Amino acid sequence: xxxxxxxxxxxxxxxxxxxxxxxxxxxxxxxxxxxxxxxxxxxxxxxxxxxxxxxxxxxxxxxxxxxxxxxxxxxxxxxxxxxxxxxxxxxxxxxxxxxxxxxxxxxxxxxxxxxxxxxxxxxxxxxxxxxxxxxxxxxxxxxxxxxxxxxxxxxxxxxxxxxxxxxxxxxxxxxxxxxxxxxxxxxxxxxxxxxxxxxxxxxxxxxxxxxxxxxxxxxxxxxxxxxxxxxxxxxxxxxxxxxxxxxxxxxxxxxxxxxxxxxxxxxxxxxxxxxxxx
Amino acid sequence: xxxxxxxxxxxxxxxxxxxxxxxxxxxxxxxxxxxxxxxxxxxxxxxxxxxxxxxxxxxxxxxxxxxxxxxxxxxxxxxxxxxxxxxxxxxxxxxxxxxxxxxxxxxxxxxxxxxxxxxxxxxxxxxxxxxxxxxxxxxxxxxxxxxxxxxxxxxxxxxxxxxxxxxxxxxxxxxxxxxxxxxxxxxxxxxxxxxxxxxxxxxxxxxxxxxxxxxxxxxxxxxxxxxxxxxxxxxxxxxxxxxxxxxxxxxxxxxxxxxxxxxxxxxxxxxxxxxxxxxxxxxxxxxxxxxxxxxxxxxxxxxxx
Numbered sequence: 001x002x003x004x005x006x007x008x009x010x011x012x013x014x015x016x017x018x019x020x021x022x023x024x025x026x027x028x029x030x031x032x033x034x035x036x037x038x039x040x041x042x043x044x045x046x047x048x049x050x051x052x053x054x055x056x057x058x059x060x061x062x063x064x065x066x067x068x069x070x071x072x073x074x075x076x077x078x079x080x081x082x083x084x085x086x087x088x089x090x091x092x093x094x095x096x097x098x099x100x101x102x103x104x105x106x107x108x109x110x111x112x113x114x115x116x117x118x119x120x121x122x123x124x125x126x127x128x129x130x131x132x133x134x135x136x137x138x139x140x141x142x143x144x145x146x147x148x149x150x151x152x153x154x155x156x157x158x159x160x161x162x163x164x165x166x167x168x169x170x171x172x173x174x175x176x177x178x179x180x181x182x183x184x185x186x187x188x189x190x191x192x193x194x195x196x197x198x199x200x201x202x203x204x205x206x207x208x209x210x211x212x213x214x215x216x217x218x219x220x221x222x223x224x225x226x227x228x229x230x231x232x233x234x235x236x237x238x239x240x241x242x243x244x245x246x247x248x249x250x251x252x253x254x255x256x257x258x259x260x261x262x263x264x265x266x267x268x269x270x271x272x273x274x275x276x277x278x
Numbered sequence: 279x280x281x282x283x284x285x286x287x288x289x290x291x292x293x294x295x296x297x298x299x300x301x302x303x304x305x306x307x308x309x310x311x312x313x314x315x316x317x318x319x320x321x322x323x324x325x326x327x328x329x330x331x332x333x334x335x336x337x338x339x340x341x342x343x344x345x346x347x348x349x350x351x352x353x354x355x356x357x358x359x360x361x362x363x364x365x366x367x368x369x370x371x372x373x374x375x376x377x378x379x380x381x382x383x384x385x386x387x388x389x390x391x392x393x394x395x396x397x398x399x400x401x402x403x404x405x406x407x408x409x410x411x412x413x414x415x416x417x418x419x420x421x422x423x424x425x426x427x428x429x430x431x432x433x434x435x436x437x438x439x440x441x442x443x444x445x446x447x448x449x450x451x452x453x454x455x456x457x458x459x460x461x462x463x464x465x466x467x468x469x470x471x472x473x474x475x476x477x478x479x480x481x482x483x484x485x486x487x488x489x490x491x492x493x494x495x496x497x498x499x500x501x502x503x504x505x506x507x508x509x510x511x512x513x514x515x516x517x518x519x520x521x522x523x524x525x526x527x528x529x530x531x532x533x534x535x536x537x538x539x540x541x542x543x544x545x546x547x548x549x550x551x552x553x554x555x556x557x558x559x560x561x562x563x564x565x566x567x568x569x570x571x572x573x574x575x576x577x578x579x580x581x582x583x
Contacts, residue, residue, distance in 0.1 A: 164417055202414065228388055229416060229425055229434045231352040236419040266412065
């Protein structure tokens with residue numbers, strides 16, 4: 001028997017909608033009748049869920065969302081526990097105020113993904129837009145907890161004013177990465193443009209690669225270092241990253257630069273120097 | 279000598295119909311890791327030094343066991359220690375002082391909480407100030423760690439550790455024909471008891487020779503020698519030493535639960551008795567205060583049933 005599945009009706013795939021609250025801890029206990037009446041916002045007006053999604057009842061072990069959901073914002077918003085699987089790309093503000101559970105997106109996510117995440121695990125198989133894990137407008141704080149793992153690339157201002165939590169980007173990132181970062185951990189497996197972590201206050205940015213990264217003038221020179229907390233961090237990611245990614249993290253030589261001293265910051269950029277295969 | 283009843287024999291050794299009287303305590307487990315086993319052990323030994331009795335040490339502490347690499351939080355050699363005290367406030371004070379002076383100072387070490395629970399006491403959240411503003415907080419998997427810069431790199435310390443209600447003062451007494459025999463019997467018991475988890479034997483080598491009674495002829499002294507078990511006082515006191523017994527030693531046990539203490543007593547008594555005839559072991563009994571002070575009573579009859 002398949003799991004409870006909500007499939008977006010084909011004629012609504014261009015409408016902007018807000019799916020905050022359509023999450024396992026709220027939806028799974030409901031009967032199909034109650035679920036059908038659950039209000040969601042479509043183009044600014046409240047609609048019963050049944051007018052927007054086809055409901056296919058099933059096992060209540062997880063919630064599955066299907067259809068062309070690229071216009072659906074705040075997917076996973078307010079989630080506290082359970083498993084939510086989205087078999088599509090999603091819109092902006094993914095995992096808004098999510099505090100627990102696991103959210104898997106099989107596709108891309110728009111801007112401000114995980115920007116207001118407070119806990120739980122978000123995995124995105126595609127790319128994310130700008131301001132992932134970053135402070136949204138009118139907010140001083142970006143991501144405040146949990147883990148966000150992106151297999152693809154990230155747009156501009158990844159982790160801008162990020163406050164806590166861990167973000168892993170498997171691909172490349174655009175300008176402004178870790179700017180004014182307050183705390184937390186960012187792991188970059190791909191390429192990133194100069195400068196990195198401008199105005200960083202605290203926290204850790206880990207870059208993985210064979211080439212020594214150019215550092216912003218506010219950072220101390222990269223120096224070889226042994227850090228005994230790194231095994232704890234890597235252990236927390238062990239089951240979520242690929243074996244190749246874990247090898248890159250655990251077998252590298254570590255270099256550290258502190259900064260951004262230009263703004264009095266005491267953050268750290270760690271370069272995990274990829275060992276050349278002989 | 280007053281004759282005290284025995285209820286059974288193990289390997290020809292009398293087991294007295296008595297009970298150990300134990301007290302409620304609060305306890306925590308810490309895990310100390312280091313670059314290698316040598317330094318992890320040095321830190322654990324220093325941290326649990328001068329921690330035999332809450333009477334004058336503030337806490338009772340000892341190494342519980344060595345952990346495997348898979349059990350170690352950071353994959354390095356790891357030692358688990360248990361610390362017992364009479365209140366959460368005193369426990370926190372002792373833990374912070376001892377970790378600050380004995381583990382933070384020891385090269386290459388890190389300290390982690392060894393148990394989880396809702397009741398928490400401070401650990402790194404107080405020690406972090408040694409970093410003088412250069413300390414860094416890191417939250418990993420929902421647990422907060424403090425990274426304090428020190429001369430060999432960083433001292434990593436979990437911000438808090440959990441505490442749990444526990445039991446202190448489980449015990450049994452080994453009565454032997456000679457001191458050397460009593461020592462060997464206790465050593466055999468300790469070898470067996472050290473294989474157990476959730477218990478410590480906080481006295482030197484796990485054994486106390488200065489079993490005490492409550493009070494003294496001196497008003498300012500809260501505990502004094504348990505004269506009824508002193509062989510040199512046999513002629514002038516109502517001695518509890520059977521004829522032919524030349525030495526008595528006490529194994530003291532602190533445990534996280536009643537079952538842990540009872541299990542440790544059973545394992546220790548049986549191990550001592552199995553080897554006991556070789557060492558002139560004559561009798562095993564337990565220490566109590568008439569049952570009026572401690573809420574936990576470990577009757578040897580029940581434990582060995």
